[in-house]
Amino acid sequence: MKEPLCRVIENDMKEDFYSKMRQPKALVSRTTRRYIFRGVVIAHIAVLVVPFLFLAVYEWFFKPQKPKIMQVTLYSPPPANPTPPAPQYTPPAPPKAKKKIPVKSKPKPKTAKPKPKTVKRKPKIKKAKVTKKRWKKASKIKISKEVVKVNRTTVKPKSQKRFIPLTPEQLKNRIYSNMPRIRTTNTANTALVQAYENKVGSYLYNVWETPDKSQLGNRQPEVEIELYVTATGKVSRSRITRYSGINPMDLSVKKLLAKLDYVPAPPKGATTLKLILEIAES
Numbered sequence: 001m002k003e004p005l006c007r008v009i010e011n012d013m014k015e016d017f018y019s020k021m022r023q024p025k026a027l028v029s030r031t032t033r034r035y036i037f038r039g040v041v042i043a044h045i046a047v048l049v050v051p052f053l054f055l056a057v058y059e060w061f062f063k064p065q066k067p068k069i070m071q072v073t074l075y076s077p078p079p080a081n082p083t084p085p086a087p088q089y090t091p092p093a094p095p096k097a098k099k100k101i102p103v104k105s106k107p108k109p110k111t112a113k114p115k116p117k118t119v120k121r122k123p124k125i126k127k128a129k130v131t132k133k134r135w136k137k138a139s140k141i142k143i144s145k146e147v148v149k150v151n152r153t154t155v156k157p158k159s160q161k162r163f164i165p166l167t168p169e170q171l172k173n174r175i176y177s178n179m180p181r182i183r184t185t186n187t188a189n190t191a192l193v194q195a196y197e198n199k200v201g202s203y204l205y206n207v208w209e210t211p212d213k214s215q216l217g218n219r220q221p222e223v224e225i226e227l228y229v230t231a232t233g234k235v236s237r238s239r240i241t242r243y244s245g246i247n248p249m250d251l252s253v254k255k256l257l258a259k260l261d262y263v264p265a266p267p268k269g270a271t272t273l274k275l276i277l278e279i280a281e282s
Contacts, residue, residue: 200264256277
């Protein structure tokens with residue numbers, strides 16, 4: 001008779017259990033095996049490497065001192081009865097050979113290279129296009145009866161200012177009568193130097209474009225300048241040594257120095273001039 005299904009399943013489970021119990025169990029798990037393997041490898045490396053490292057560090061810090069080298073010169077004792085040395089035979093010196101004077105070779109004449117021939121090309125002549133004029137017929141021409149008035153304005157040429165040197169008396173009159181004034185800082189100069197300074201002052205007076213009275217108001221500004229003049233009258237360098245603090249006045253002096261290239265030549269070579277440019281009430 002066939003056994004029931006539950007009995008068969010029970011028998012199979014018993015056989016599986018007994019078969020598993022019969023198999024030998026592993027003493028150590030996989031993770032513990034890995035730890036053991038790593039520990040053994042690290043221990044071997046430590047046993048082999050640590051002594052060498054210790055020796056290297058010891059030799060690096062505690063180097064044994066090398067013995068010092070001492071130089072000793074050894075002398076052999078002189079003989080008891082030295083015998084004079086026998087005269088050596090010296091052969092006669094051979095006669096000196098005469099130096100041969102080198103004969104200079106004649107330089108070969110340079111052969112002139114033939115110049116390359118230049119081929120002249122004839123210029124190409126382009127034919128000009130001739131456009132035929134087309135004349136309008138008399139029936140198409142319209143005659144306008146309007147009269148156009150043309151206002152012709154004649155442009156007058158601008159008159160350039162010419163430099164006319166002022167005499168000392170004229171300069172004094174302008175200093176005390178006109179609004180812009182130019183005077184020197186040193187009044188103890190000689191008559192020749194004062195005459196030259198007056199001449200330069202009159203030149204600057206004609207060139208200087210002074211600001212308007214409306215820009216200055218009731219103020220009387222002063223600007224001190226310094227000019228380095230060569231023997232030919234060229235202004236090599238110019239600068240403002242003292243500003244007035246009023247913008248229109250300072251700008252006008254800057255424009256004057258920017259365009260100032262030449263002044264009248266000094267009588268005694270190169271010189272430096274210190275002038276005061278002021279605008280006072282007339």
